[in-house]
Amino acid sequence: MLSTMSLRHALLGLLIDRPASGYDLMKRFEGSLANVWPASQSQVYTELTKLAADELITVSDTGPRGRKEYAITDAGQIELRQWLTETKPTRPARNPVLLRVFFLGVLDAEQRADFLTDLAQHAAGDEAALRELRESIDWDDTDLSRYGRIALEWGLRFTAMRREWAEWAATQLPG
Amino acid sequence: MLSTMSLRHALLGLLIDRPASGYDLMKRFEGSLANVWPASQSQVYTELTKLAADELITVSDTGPRGRKEYAITDAGQIELRQWLTETKPTRPARNPVLLRVFFLGVLDAEQRADFLTDLAQHAAGDEAALRELRESIDWDDTDLSRYGRIALEWGLRFTAMRREWAEWAATQLPG
């Protein structure tokens, strides 16, 4: 059992709000959590089966088309709280962009400049998309809404930082 | 063959500078790339074997204690350049911190505040460590040095952003 196991906690966190089926969870994922913890369909169903086996969730209801609605158990709630409060030493995340930056010397001057221009433009695009997302959501008073907004702000600041850095980096290239 | 495969490119990138053994590469990793692409010892050796099998690198020399020195081949150089210029659709990265933020509502007010204070402090600590790293390195005129500096600046801006965001987020918590 690894210390990460974050998909399970993402699912537990969604289920603490209200019971849901795998299909429901997939859709709720897309709206919010997919931005911070992408997961495929097969992963979600596999993890739900495991969570049920570990009795952190139970099948609370069944519906048409074999629908299974899951609800979080007491043990699941405890597990979720434990995970939330456990402070992690969080090792540095992988960064494919910076990995490329390290080896920019391999390219010629024009390609290098293009690379950074591309990054700046992508960041600007992401920034615009997040702004649009912020406008499109009707923020209510629920927890998920409040904390989702805070997470979105992180994204906005991050994209701004990436854009500014890429623009600065372009000025640092050898003439 | 997946589109990522970034460890191979990290190794190719290091080998383009000069030939090295697995052991050498591990050490060079620790100094620089480990910050943007952590890899374990077993991963490095496994990948070197595969790279050699794919003829992107070859054993250029052998030494005491079974040492095998690898050199990049022409095919390897082509592969590296290709990877560097290929523009990636780059899906959103996993973010365990933000995942937790989404579920902060589960905790009580004090725990929530502690959580964000912790984040701010960790970010501040990381920022200080990076500043120290920047001072401790003797930056020369090599490519790795120039681009390493640019990557480090990314880290500095990122940690600053994280700290500022965590401080701001604390002001957004419900009274």
Add this chain to the structure above:
DNA sequence: TGATGACATGTCAAAACTAGAATGTGCACT
């Protein structure tokens, strides 16, 4: 009634990653 599309779950193989154990060699110093 037939087609379509949303609903709904599941299985599989391959690749990647984690975490460590196991094994041994050569060098330098006392």
Add this chain to the structure above:
DNA sequence: AGTGCACATTCTAGTTTTGACATGTCATCA
């Protein structure tokens, strides 16, 4: 001569992730 450390590689076992494939059901509407 002995000892300890840096050098150096390999293997194993388990977990996670990816990406696809397979299978079937229900509701709606033309």
